[in-house]
Amino acid sequence: MTDQPTSGAERTLGGNEEALAKLRTLRGSIDNLDAALVHLLAERFKCTQEVGELKAAHDLPPADPAREADQIDRLRRLAADARLDPAFAEKFLNFIIDEVVRHHRAIAARQDGTTEE
Numbered sequence: 001m002t003d004q005p006t007s008g009a010e011r012t013l014g015g016n017e018e019a020l021a022k023l024r025t026l027r028g029s030i031d032n033l034d035a036a037l038v039h040l041l042a043e044r045f046k047c048t049q050e051v052g053e054l055k056a057a058h059d060l061p062p063a064d065p066a067r068e069a070d071q072i073d074r075l076r077r078l079a080a081d082a083r084l085d086p087a088f089a090e091k092f093l094n095f096i097i098d099e100v101v102r103h104h105r106a107i108a109a110r111q112d113g114t115t116e117e
């Protein structure tokens with residue numbers, strides 16, 4: 001007996017129990033990986049928050065383009081080794097870094113007694 005289908009793809013597979021079981025197993029792993037990604041990102045943002053406070057306390061600029069370039073090179077190499085598209089890895093890292101720098105600007109502005117955004 002198979003559980004009731006819960007999504008469009010599951011309904012389309014209908015009575016194909018083998019394919020349905022495989023889809024559900026894969027989606028279970030995707031759920032676990034997405035949870036791990038959220039936890040990893042939360043830990044990364046905890047670290048970058050502290051970096052932002054350190055920078056504000058020592059009057060350092062919110063962004064460090066040289067460090068960003070090193071990180072992007074490194075992530076592109078890691079992605080290629082892992083057979084992940086390096087262009088995607090770069091886009092993903094830039095998306096995260098933009099958010100980090102936005103936080104760092106806000107921390108610096110708070111420290112200066114100004115408001116940003």
Ligand SMILES: C=C(O[C@@H]1C=C(C(=O)O)C=C[C@H]1O)C(=O)O
Binds near residue numbers: 048062063064096104
């Ligand atoms: C976290 C930092 O601040 C910024 C964010 C970075 C990142 O998220 O990897 C890298 C460089 C900086 O522009 C840092 O300087 O280390």
